[in-house]
Amino acid sequence: MKSLLLLGAGIYYVRAIEEVKAAGYRTVVVDRDPGAPGLAIADAPHAIDLSDPDAVLTVAASEHVDAVLPLNDFGVRSAARVADALGLRGLTPRTAELACDKGLMRERWRLDGLSQPCFRVTTTHADVLRAALELAMPLVLKPADSGGGGRGVSVVRDSSELDWAFKFAAAHARNGRIVVEEFLDGTEMTIEAIAAGGEVHILAVSDKLKPPLRTRVASRLMYPAAAGPETIAAVHELARAAIVSLGITDGPAHVELIVTGDGPSLVELGARGGGGHVFSTIVEAVSGVQMVRESARVLVGDPAQLTVRHARGCVYELFVPRSGVIREIRGVEQARALPGVLALGITRKRGEVLGELTDSLQRSGFAVTTGRDREEAIRRADAVANTIEFVLAPVEVAHA
Numbered sequence: 001m002k003s004l005l006l007l008g009a010g011i012y013y014v015r016a017i018e019e020v021k022a023a024g025y026r027t028v029v030v031d032r033d034p035g036a037p038g039l040a041i042a043d044a045p046h047a048i049d050l051s052d053p054d055a056v057l058t059v060a061a062s063e064h065v066d067a068v069l070p071l072n073d074f075g076v077r078s079a080a081r082v083a084d085a086l087g088l089r090g091l092t093p094r095t096a097e098l099a100c101d102k103g104l105m106r107e108r109w110r111l112d113g114l115s116q117p118c119f120r121v122t123t124t125h126a127d128v129l130r131a132a133l134e135l136a137m138p139l140v141l142k143p144a145d146s147g148g149g150g151r152g153v154s155v156v157r158d159s160s161e162l163d164w165a166f167k168f169a170a171a172h173a174r175n176g177r178i179v180v181e182e183f184l185d186g187t188e189m190t191i192e193a194i195a196a197g198g199e200v201h202i203l204a205v206s207d208k209l210k211p212p213l214r215t216r217v218a219s220r221l222m223y224p225a226a227a228g229p230e231t232i233a234a235v236h237e238l239a240r241a242a243i244v245s246l247g248i249t250d251g252p253a254h255v256e257l258i259v260t261g262d263g264p265s266l267v268e269l270g271a272r273g274g275g276g277h278v279f280s281t282i283v284e285a286v287s288g289v290q291m292v293r294e295s296a297r298v299l300v301g302d303p304a305q306l307t308v309r310h311a312r313g314c315v316y317e318l319f320v321p322r323s324g325v326i327r328e329i330r331g332v333e334q335a336r337a338l339p340g341v342l343a344l345g346i347t348r349k350r351g352e353v354l355g356e357l358t359d360s361l362q363r364s365g366f367a368v369t370t371g372r373d374r375e376e377a378i379r380r381a382d383a384v385a386n387t388i389e390f391v392l393a394p395v396e397v398a399h400a
Contacts, residue, residue, distance in 0.1 A: 001026045002300045005060050005068040005082065007050040007075030009038025015280040016071055016273075017041055019292040025300065028063045030056055030075075050074055053081035060086060067299035069251070069292075070272045071279070073148035076100055089299050091271055095247040099271035102179050103144040105246065109266055112245045115238060116266040119181035128166050131180035132159065141165040144177035148270065150217050155183055186260035188218075188267065189225050191239040192274050192283050192291060194306055196298045198249045200240040201306040204286040205232065206316075217363065220381065221278075221316040223286045224374055231259060238264045246271070252279065252295045277316060277343055277368050285314045285342060285370045312370060313377030317384060319346075319365040324392030326352050335367065335387040340380040343368040346388075353395060364390065 002025050006017055009031035017038045020027050029042035032049040039045035044063055048055045050070075056078040060068060067088055070079040080096035082088065091099070098104050103121035110116070120131035121144065132139060137159070143152040152172030154165045169178045188208040194201050207227070209220035225232065239255040246269060254270040273279025273291055283291040288309025297304040329346055336344045346365040348354065354364065367384045371377035 002066040002302075003028055003044075003063055004296050004300060005030065005056075005063065005065040006038075006042075006071060007031075007056065007068065007078060008071030009033070009036035009042065009045070011037055012276055013038050013071045013280075014041065015277075016292045019280060019290060020069075020296050023293040023296055025066075025296055028059065028065055030059060050078055053078045057082050057085055066301075067296065069295060069299060072272060072275070073100060073270060076271050089250040089301060091251065092247060095271065098246045099248075099269060101144045101175065101177065102142060102268055103177050105269060106179065106181070109242065109245055112241070114241055114245060114266055115264060117182035117184055119179055122178045122180055123176055125163075125166050128162060128178060128180055132156070132162055135180065135182055138183040140179075140181050140183050141169045142179050142181075143169050143173035144179050145174045146172040147174065148275065184258045184260055184265055186258045187225075187227070188256065188258050189227075189235060189264070190221060190274060190278075191235065191255040191257070192278060193239060193243060193253050193255065194291065194295055194298060194304070195243055195248050195250055195253060196304060196306060198244070200243050200253075202236050202239060203289050203291060203306075203308060204283045205235060217320070219318050219320045219363075221282075221318075222374060222378060223282065223314040224311055226374065227259065231264075235259065235264050238266065242266050242269055250298050252291060254278070276366065281342060281368055282314050282316060285368070286312055312372060313374040314342075314371075315367075315369045315377045315381035317367040317369065317381045318363045319367075319385075319388065319390070321354055321364055321390040321392065323354050323395070325395055326350050326354065326390060327393050328391040330389040330391065331387040335384045338369075338380065338383050338387065340369045340371050340377065341367060341384060342370055344384065354390075354392065 004025045005028045026043045028044040030050045034047035051074040060082040068079045068082045077096045080091040080093045083090035138157045152169040156165045192204045205225045206221040206223045207225040208218040243253045252273040254274040256267040257264045294304045344367040348364040369380035
């Protein structure tokens with residue numbers, strides 16, 4: 001039996017581990033939290049830091065793994081170290097650096113002439129102020145390397161917001177680098193793909209709904225994206241070029257871009273599947289391709305089924321209630337019983353304070369709905385959103 005090393009065992013990765021087991025592979029799973037639920041179902045669990053390449057390589061060598069699959073950005077460099085050291089399919093160390101540092105990513109794409117916003121890579125407050133003068137407002141400030149999840153990303157609409165945005169980005173910049181780039185006003189899309197032998201297979205495309213927050217955290221992903229065939233073809237072409245540009249030849253990739261009147265432009269790329277339920281649940285619902293299983297097959301060198309079987313509707317509803325103290329959360333079980341609900345969970349508790357939504361980890365829950373087409377999936381997501389109620393009290397009232 002072939003062994004696959006999975007980097008990540010949190011609640012969102014349990015189904016991914018189950019899918020790898022169902023595909024007939026032995027699961028070696030790493031997570032620094034010994035209580036992570038994915039470790040409990042792994043064939044060979046290891047409670048170590050998945051972002052420590054040396055520690056992960058020690059586990060990989062001792063377990064004689066045949067492939068390694070990172071489930072989030074924190075494991076990408078470690079996955080590349082293992083693949084390089086053991087001669088496995090997957091990411092190279094250079095590709096991992098390009099995928100983890102958005103500044104290097106943008107510089108690589110610029111060399112290859114790919115469509116993207118104008119940008120500057122900065123390290124100091126003075127650099128940011130200089131970049132803001134050179135680029136037209138509004139701007140986006142983001143850490144070059146934050147570990148994903150939208151940490152430290154914000155939109156700056158005038159110079160009075162620059163100080164806050166710099167501090168916000170700097171607090172999450174693991175290598176001290178901050179990217180300053182043009183803000184593109186358009187439709188943001190996500191693309192899920194698997195590369196196999198250098199050929200990129202596009203499996204699913206969504207468009208996003210975002211509340212008018214400066215931190216730009218999405219509240220809904222809708223599949224398939226609502227765009228004409230010419231736009232979708234251009235999105236596919238640019239996503240494929242972005243994946244090839246960074247050197248991803250085998251394994252999953254998650255691409256984000258924005259479509260404006262001038263066409264699609266690249267936002268960023270993850271050298272792993274989409275976050276949350278996208279990789280393990282949503283792509284299968286939309287396309288009929290079980291993305292985790294097929295990624296595993298590609299990486300271990302087994303035949304994979306990468307042809308899209310159907311194009312059905314799906315919505316990833318992400319709960320973003322207003323600010324306040326949670327008094328009660330109503331309607332959860334009723335919503336879970338509604339037609340087309342594949343998954344539903346609440347990630348906040350009674351008594352917690354909901355404030356400004358600073359990154360995707362601060363959202364209050366999720367629901368995945370499916371339907372015969374996009375419209376049916378949206379209707380079902382609306383029904384879920386209308387059934388669940390967050391009863392909130394103002395923070396000052398709760399404190400009193």
